[in-house]
Amino acid sequence: MSLLTIENVDFKYAGSCDPSLKNINLNLESNSLNVVIGPSGIGKTTLLNLIAGYDHPSTGQIKMAGKAIDQPDWQRGMVFQDMALFPWLTVADNILFGPKMRHLNDPEIQDRLARLLAQTGLTDYRDAAIYELSGGLKQRVALAREFINRPPILMLDESFSALDNATRSDMHDILLNLWETTQNCVIAITHDIDEALFLGQNIIVINQHPGTIVSVEANPYFKKDISDLSGEPAYGAFRRRLLGLIGKPKNR
Ligand SMILES: Nc1ncnc2c1ncn2[C@@H]1O[C@H](COP(=O)(O)OP(=O)(O)O)[C@@H](O)[C@H]1O
Ligand SMILES: [Mg+2]
Structure with a gap:
């Protein structure tokens, strides 16, 4: 099926x-x-x-x-063009928002966060506020925020x-890399x-x-x-x- x-x-x-x-x-x-x-x-x-x-x-x-x-x-995760990130939260807290809503905060989630930050090149921005980021970096946060849920x-x-x-070309590579590791649709x-x-x-x-x-x-x-x-x-x-x-x- x-x-x-x-x-x-x-x-x-x-x-x-x-x-x-x-x-x-x-x-x-x-x-x-x-x-x-x-x-x-x-x-x-x-x-x-x-x-x-x-x-x-x-x-x-x-x-x-x-x-x-x-x-x-x-x-079923959705990434919009305008991203709709939470400007007052840090990069890490934006990415952790979905799991937090689902009351997930185990070592597995922290592990996923660390891996996603590395895969999206955001490790150094972990505690940065969203308003400090360029458009491209914000789009990386938006992708990571969805991928952390592992949506099918x-x-x-x-x-x-x-x-x-x-x-855009960087984002294509990041998306392909994330997709290859998660194998979702x-x-x-x-x-x-x-x-x-x-x-x-x-x-x-x-x-x-x-x-x-x-x-x-x-x-x-x-x-x-x-x-x-x-x-x-x-x-x-x-x-x-x-x-x-x-x-x-x-x-x-
Ligand atoms: N909320 C809405 N109410 C009524 N018509 C809408 C609404 N959203 C989109 N449409 C209409 O539905 C059609 C398809 O829109 P949309 O799915 O946004 O197209 P696309 O994403 O391919 O540009 C368009 O004719 C648009 O005007
Ligand atoms: Mg459209």
């Missing part, structure tokens, strides 16, 4: 005439890195909100490990889109085709109105350095095909 199953899901916001999502079917496994890409306003964030349990499908169902998702919980599903909603190229939204090609083992394309999944692509260029690929015709063709699928919404 897949970790996450989405069956025949439609979703319409209360008060809106048209559905935002239509006929969504998707199975995702643990230990997979999935990128969702599509035009702006197509329903990508809406889909993550349904998986998180912030909203519920109008029809169809979403299950995690066979169980219908009825409300948000730590098993971790979602990122354009989490790196506000970062400069070098910082990551679902990352991006509108950047090159980010999708680097980070997505599977690339899920949403398009059309109402939003639906128009393709799920196994990506042969996952984790490959773009500078080694730009001269490769097959890479160029794959990238162009994806751009075509992402293109402007069809059937409007």
Whole structure:
């Protein structure tokens, strides 16, 4: 059985005439890195909100490990672009917030904290206040704060889109490293085709109105350095095909 199953899901916001999502079917496994890409306003964030349990499908169902998702919980973590860290808490206290809410404060959690600080390059910032950090460092805290819960599903909603190229590339490496050690199911939204090609083992394309999944692509260029690929015709063709699928919404 897949970790996450989405069956025949439609979703319409209360008060809106048209559905935002239509006929969504998707199975995702643990230990997979999935990128969702599509035009702006197509329903990508809406889909993550349904998986998180912030909203519920109008029809169809979403299950995690066979169980219908009825409300948000730590098993499905979310990293937002604006991060929503607690500015008055230190780096360590931000990361420990989730476990504290669950009354977990055993040596295992302290151990996870130390490892996460090292993996995200934050060891020296452990006791720093959030307002002292750059945007890139804050995003590292946001990632660590989710990973400490070991959520079977971790979602990122354009989490790196506000970062400069070098910082974004560091974040990609950090995310891949964390994912490799936890082997969870990551679902990352991006509108950047090159980010999708680097980070997505599977690339899920949403398009059309109402939003639906128009393709799920196994990506042969996952984790490959773009500078080694730009001269490769097959890479160029794959990238162009994806751009075509992402293109402007069809059937409007
Ligand atoms: N809270 C809401 N109430 C009504 N409509 C919404 C709400 N949030 C988003 N929408 C609409 O749903 C559609 C999909 O939005 P969204 O999921 O945010 O798209 P994306 O993340 O792909 O840019 C858009 O047409 C948007 O206007
Ligand atoms: Mg969005």
